[in-house]
Amino acid sequence: MSEGRLSRRALIAGAGTAALAAPVLAQQAGRLIDLALPGGPSLRPTTPAFPGKGEMIVQRIRPPLLETPMAVFREGVITPNDRHFVRWNWDMPTEVKAADHRVAVGGAVKQAVSLTLDEIAAAGETVSVVAVNQCAGNGRGLSEPRVTGTQWGNGAMACAKWTGVRLRDVLARAGVAPGAKRVRFAGLDVPLTDGAPQFIKSVPMDIANRDDVLVAWAMNDEPLAILHGFPLRIVVPGWFSTYWVKMLATIEVLSGEDDSYYVAKSYRIPAQPITPEDKDFPTLPITAMPPRAFITSHADGKAVALGKPLVLEGIAMGGDAALERVDLVGKGWTIPCTLGPDEHGPYAFRRWQVALPPVAGDLTDIGVRAANVNGAVQPEALAWNPSGYARNVIERITLRAQ
Amino acid sequence: MSSGLDAALAAIAAGRIVVLAGDALRGGDIDLMCAARHVTPDVINFMATHGRGLICLAMTKARADALGLSLINPGPHRQTGRPFARSIEAAHGVSTGISAADRAHTVKVAIADGASAADIHSPGHVFPLIAQDGGVLVRASACEASVDLARMAGAGDAAVICSIMRDDGEMARIDDVGDLLSAHGLVVADIRALIERLEGAEA
Numbered sequence: 001m002s003e004g005r006l007s008r009r010a011l012i013a014g015a016g017t018a019a020l021a022a023p024v025l026a027q028q029a030g031r032l033i034d035l036a037l038p039g040g041p042s043l044r045p046t047t048p049a050f051p052g053k054g055e056m057i058v059q060r061i062r063p064p065l066l067e068t069p070m071a072v073f074r075e076g077v078i079t080p081n082d083r084h085f086v087r088w089n090w091d092m093p094t095e096v097k098a099a100d101h102r103v104a105v106g107g108a109v110k111q112a113v114s115l116t117l118d119e120i121a122a123a124g125e126t127v128s129v130v131a132v133n134q135c136a137g138n139g140r141g142l143s144e145p146r147v148t149g150t151q152w153g154n155g156a157m158a159c160a161k162w163t164g165v166r167l168r169d170v171l172a173r174a175g176v177a178p179g180a181k182r183v184r185f186a187g188l189d190v191p192l193t194d195g196a197p198q199f200i201k202s203v204p205m206d207i208a209n210r211d212d213v214l215v216a217w218a219m220n221d222e223p224l225a226i227l228h229g230f231p232l233r234i235v236v237p238g239w240f241s242t243y244w245v246k247m248l249a250t251i252e253v254l255s256g257e258d259d260s261y262y263v264a265k266s267y268r269i270p271a272q273p274i275t276p277e278d279k280d281f282p283t284l285p286i287t288a289m290p291p292r293a294f295i296t297s298h299a300d301g302k303a304v305a306l307g308k309p310l311v312l313e314g315i316a317m318g319g320d321a322a323l324e325r326v327d328l329v330g331k332g333w334t335i336p337c338t339l340g341p342d343e344h345g346p347y348a349f350r351r352w353q354v355a356l357p358p359v360a361g362d363l364t365d366i367g368v369r370a371a372n373v374n375g376a377v378q379p380e381a382l383a384w385n386p387s388g389y390a391r392n393v394i395e396r397i398t399l400r401a402q
Numbered sequence: 403m404s405s406g407l408d409a410a411l412a413a414i415a416a417g418r419i420v421v422l423a424g425d426a427l428r429g430g431d432i433d434l435m436c437a438a439r440h441v442t443p444d445v446i447n448f449m450a451t452h453g454r455g456l457i458c459l460a461m462t463k464a465r466a467d468a469l470g471l472s473l474i475n476p477g478p479h480r481q482t483g484r485p486f487a488r489s490i491e492a493a494h495g496v497s498t499g500i501s502a503a504d505r506a507h508t509v510k511v512a513i514a515d516g517a518s519a520a521d522i523h524s525p526g527h528v529f530p531l532i533a534q535d536g537g538v539l540v541r542a543s544a545c546e547a548s549v550d551l552a553r554m555a556g557a558g559d560a561a562v563i564c565s566i567m568r569d570d571g572e573m574a575r576i577d578d579v580g581d582l583l584s585a586h587g588l589v590v591a592d593i594r595a596l597i598e599r600l601e602g603a604e605a
Contacts, residue, residue: 040571041570041571044570059570060568060578061581062580062581063577063580089577090577091580148429148430148572148573149572150572151570151571151572191577192576192577192579192580192583192590193406193423193576193583193590193592194406194407194590194592194595195406195423195424195592195594195595196423196576196577196592
């Protein structure tokens with residue numbers, strides 16, 4: 001990706017987006033996939049008909065909610081762009097003209113500016129970071145008891161290499177005023193109805209100033225597709241993707257707290273563990289991701305050969321810190337797993353595998369447990385919350401010996 | 403904000419279905435709404451198809467009294483807080499009561515001038531909700547809002563509402579219904595905008 005000349009990407013924007021019309025998609029529905037949500041309904045249609053996407057699980061057409069089938073995670077750690085999950089809160093434009101796009105930087109700044117894509121690219125060093133992009137509600141559909149909201153399986157996550165400039169270099173173009181507390185982002189997506197809140201999110205100043213928080217224009221060395229926020233998105237490695245605002249159009253520096261809806265009222269988790277009967281409990285914004293691990297080689301209920309050795313494998317991540325270890329856990333036993341190469345830094349997926357001795361019987365309720373270098377470990381029991389956020393319980397499966 | 407409300411009032415006056423959003427008491431559930439006097443079998447069929455929730459008849463306390471209806475659970479600890487009366491059916495002119503035509507007929511009978519308890523049977527397939535006097539300013543919910551909107555549109559003082567359920571079985575939120583709105587040209591009335599307008603009028 002050549003530095004500097006982003007505006008030439010205009011020709012890619014909007015290509016094929018006529019296919020986003022629902023009647024077109026209805027004609028091109030693929031098979032049904034079972035997300036195995038407790039209590040159901042857990043069948044979802046799949047479709048390859050979204051522009052630039054391969055087979056995806058349809059949670060909603062408009063605005064799009066497309067889940068990645070778990071089979072995509074069976075190999076490698078980088079999710080191909082055409083299988084990367086899609087989640088929009090509101091309708092996004094289906095065409096963006098790169099040459100006309102501007103990012104307004106204002107609020108508590110010395111000089112408000114309106115930047116072209118080329119000016120953004122020239123604001124500082126071009127940087128790449130490989131990071132997992134995960135929806136705050138990933139796995140919500142697996143909650144017990146059930147919660148409202150998009151009933152995702154575990155496929156609202158993906159890992160990609162993000163390329164752009166540092167957010168702090170873009171902020172420097174306007175000059176952050178003393179006493180600035182937060183940086184807030186808005187995109188081009190617009191609420192469907194009057195009175196609904198715009199999707200805007202803010203991060204604290206110290207996060208905004210991190211080396212690896214980016215205004216990104218590329219994912220896996222390709223320009224962001226429309227469905228992934230062409231031409232620019234925020235990337236906050238280690239934080240849930242609610243902060244990774246797409247189709248970035250406004251950066252506003254705040255000198256106080258953020259009382260906008262999606263910060264003050266939504267995307268919040270209980271400050272202390274709660275039960276489903278609790279009401280009116282204190283909440284905190286959801287921010288950093290905890291560790292997670294998944295078995296990708298074998299699905300729940302699969303048969304394994306009695307008397308033969310067994311190799312299990314999968315992926316894991318440390319969340320907001322590097323992955324330290326993965327263990328296979330069963331009823332009263334633990335077997336350490338071998339981690340794959342650490343090639344992409346602390347915020348990426350890593351593969352793991354474990355070789356088991358000859359199978360003597362069913363492997364009941366086994367799971368993998370990830371821990372990161374800060375000591376965070378996946379819990380045995382779900383940290384239930386009524387929004388189904390931040391799922392990171394050990395995912396248990398049973399394999400039948402035969 | 404007010405342009406959405408005016409467009410909704412025009413639609414309601416013209417007998418069309420609108421979407422109600424911003425119910426403060428039902429966790430974000432949204433409803434299809436039509437003025438009761440404009441309800442037809444087509445309207446009920448549309449609600450049963452695209453709403454997929456319970457089809458309810460929101461009415462004033464005065465009308466409920468005339469029909470001999472009262473809250474099933476009048477105590478302060480109603481489980482859901484929704485002001486249901488016992489379910490009703492037209493006493494005559496329906497078969498099993500559940501078809502779109504039967505339910506439209508039950509609505510028509512219940513809101514007719516001079517309708518009384520003799521005109522309806524219970525249980526039935528239409529679910530009355532009794533709105534608080536004082537309307538949406540007293541109870542910021544779809545039941546009161548639908549009665550207020552029908553009145554403001556000059557379309558009587560009763561409404562049929564039906565909550566919207568997604569394909570996956572969860573209740574829809576306003577961000578789920580983009581396709582429904584554009585496919586059928588539906589306008590959204592936001593209850594908070596209605597409250598603001600009524601409070602402004604009172605000031």
